[in-house]
Amino acid sequence: MTQDEFKPKLGRIRDSASNARSRTNTQMLRETGRTGVRAVRQSGHITSAMPKRGMGAGVRAAAGLIAPSSRRVIVKARYTRIAAGDLGAARAHLKYIRRDGVTREGAPGHLYNAQRDDVDGASFLERSEHDPHQFRFIVSAEDSARLPDLKPFIRDLVSQMERDLDTKLDWVAVDHFNTGHPHTHVVIRGRDDQGRDLVMARDYIGHGVRARAQALVTLELGPETQLERLKKLFDEVGQERLTRLDRQLMARANDNILVITAHEENDPTQQTLKIGRLRTLQRLGLADERQQGVWALDANVESKLRRLGDRADKFKMMQRALKETGIERSAAAMALFERVPRKVPLVGKVVGVGLVDEITDRTWVIIDAVDGRVHYAELGRLKPEAVPARGNIVALAGDGLREKPSTVPRLHLLSAADLDRQTTYEGPTWLDQAIVSRWQPEIRTTGFTAEVDKALKARTDWLVSRQLIEQSQDGRRVPQADMMKVLRQAETQHIAADVSRRLNAAFVPASHGARIIGTYDHAIATPTGKIAVIRREDTFTLAP
Numbered sequence: 435m436t437q438d439e440f441k442p443k444l445g446r447i448r449d450s451a452s453n454a455r456s457r458t459n460t461q462m463l464r465e466t467g468r469t470g471v472r473a474v475r476q477s478g479h480i481t482s483a484m485p486k487r488g489m490g491a492g493v494r495a496a497a498g499l500i501a502p503s504s505r506r507v508i509v510k511a512r513y514t515r516i517a518a519g520d521l522g523a524a525r526a527h528l529k530y531i532r533r534d535g536v537t538r539e540g541a542p543g544h545l546y547n548a549q550r551d552d553v554d555g556a557s558f559l560e561r562s563e564h565d566p567h568q569f570r571f572i573v574s575a576e577d578s579a580r581l582p583d584l585k586p587f588i589r590d591l592v593s594q595m596e597r598d599l600d601t602k603l604d605w606v607a608v609d610h611f612n613t614g615h616p617h618t619h620v621v622i623r624g625r626d627d628q629g630r631d632l633v634m635a636r637d638y639i640g641h642g643v644r645a646r647a648q649a650l651v652t653l654e655l656g657p658e659t660q661l662e663r664l665k666k667l668f669d670e671v672g673q674e675r676l677t678r679l680d681r682q683l684m685a686r687a688n689d690n691i692l693v694i695t696a697h698e699e700n701d702p703t704q705q706t707l708k709i710g711r712l713r714t715l716q717r718l719g720l721a722d723e724r725q726q727g728v729w730a731l732d733a734n735v736e737s738k739l740r741r742l743g744d745r746a747d748k749f750k751m752m753q754r755a756l757k758e759t760g761i762e763r764s765a766a767a768m769a770l771f772e773r774v775p776r777k778v779p780l781v782g783k784v785v786g787v788g789l790v791d792e793i794t795d796r797t798w799v800i801i802d803a804v805d806g807r808v809h810y811a812e813l814g815r816l817k818p819e820a821v822p823a824r825g826n827i828v829a830l831a832g833d834g835l836r837e838k839p840s841t842v843p844r845l846h847l848l849s850a851a852d853l854d855r856q857t858t859y860e861g862p863t864w865l866d867q868a869i870v871s872r873w874q875p876e877i878r879t880t881g882f883t884a885e886v887d888k889a890l891k892a893r894t895d896w897l898v899s900r901q902l903i904e905q906s907q908d909g910r911r912v913p914q915a916d917m918m919k920v921l922r923q924a925e926t927q928h929i930a931a932d933v934s935r936r937l938n939a940a941f942v943p944a945s946h947g948a949r950i951i952g953t954y955d956h957a958i959a960t961p962t963g964k965i966a967v968i969r970r971e972d973t974f975t976l977a978p
């Protein structure tokens with residue numbers, strides 16, 4: 435048979451390949467979830483030895499469902515273990531995603547589920563007490579701003595997941611509108627409707643859920659038009675992060691070299707997009723035009739663009755946190771805390787705190803420091819009681835101190851009391867420690883440094899009025915040798931009198947070095963730490 439000959443095959447008209455493929459993909463997605471949901475269990479969590487039936491089905495299904503005209507959706511997913519019924523991290527996560535300022539009106543977020551628009555988070559946590567784990571998702575549609583209400587979309591998505599997984603899901607969600615892209619946090623319990631461990635196949639979590647979400651958004655808003663797609667691509671030309679255009683360039687490059695000319699590129703619009711993106715990469719030092727139309731990409735262009743995007747996201751987060759607290763700072767006054775050897779820790783006030791990516795249990799903190807800059811740092815996983823609060827005065831240390839090396843910076847709480855309270859407090863404060871050590875911040879007119887300078891002067895005047903600081907003839911103010919001891923005694927007397935009235939019990943001071951025996955009653959927060967109240971029948975003792 436010659437090259438141009440063909441042999442027709444007669445028969446009835448059947449489904450097109452695309453329709454058949456769509457049906458097959460739907461079946462594969464359903465099978466992916468169904469076979470993954472009841473994988474082998476061991477001690478309530480997934481192990482590497484467990485059989486993963488349906489592996490790869492989610493990827494193959496997603497490849498068919500994500501057509502060029504589909505509207506993009508980003509889905510971040512996390513599997514989080516609940517160890518021995520400890521709901522501390524789960525409770526902190528629910529509290530964080532419901533925080534103030536996430537709605538369109540700037541109010542706290544409200545949990546909802548399939549039936550109700552306002553769900554009690556406490557009852558959801560109570561049901562989760564004996565769960566082995568939970569699933570957390572962030573669903574962000576590229577065109578979510580065009581959806582008047584995200585709830586129907588999320589309910590349809592979870593309903594489709596239930597069909598894919600062949601089980602009802604116990605879930606809650608909250609919508610966020612405090613960023614440029616409205617998105618939704620979804621938390622799903624780690625039990626199926628029969629009370630057994632819910633295990634989703636990795637492919638389904640990574641690809642299947644996103645495919646379902648994209649299909650729903652495309653159905654709601656219609657397929658993405660060519661004009662819309664081009665507008666989004668032109669918006670990516672100047673971005674300092676990894677984009678679709680970069681992926682196209684990297685796929686086309688041979689040994690990091692590619693040719694973009696009118697002869698090589700048939701579509702003038704695509705040529706304009708690629709040349710524009712290459713000029714941006716050239717400005718960033720990630721591409722070089724060797725000769726006209728011949729470009730060389732940096733060998734690590736992808737990883738460097740990811741780091742640039744991550745850095746930009748952190749700066750946006752800093753700006754958002756500062757705006758919420760009414761603090762104004764220029765970009766030059768913002769910095770990312772680097773874990774490098776330091777002679778002294780970085781001291782400052784906490785002005786923002788949250789969870790990295792809003793989905794992990796890793797904590798980030800923003801500190802208005804005495805060096806005049808605002809610093810962003812990631813602290814790793816902290817116990818809920820160790821997470822700092824806004825207004826806390828802290829010291830942030832990297833490597834190079836006496837402690838063992840750590841993969842994350844160390845945060846030390848210096849004072850939980852704000853500066854105004856410390857200026858007239860009847861007891862030792864962080865300001866007193868600064869006065870005794872003769873520490874003085876750099877002279878600045880704004881920020882935490884200016885607040886500290888003002889507070890130090892006010893505290894010094896108060897200590898002079900209490901005769902705990904002497905005014906020398908040359909104008910210097912010198913603390914008394916026993917100043918801190920006197921302040922500690924005054925604090926103890928004040929707290930003891932207050933506790934004695936409330937408990938109707940007598941105060942018994944603890945002897946130095948003696949063992950304290952009794953029942954812990956409660957703790958009292960002071961500017962320099964906490965004091966425990968230990969009860970013994972009709973008496974009590976204070977212990978630091």
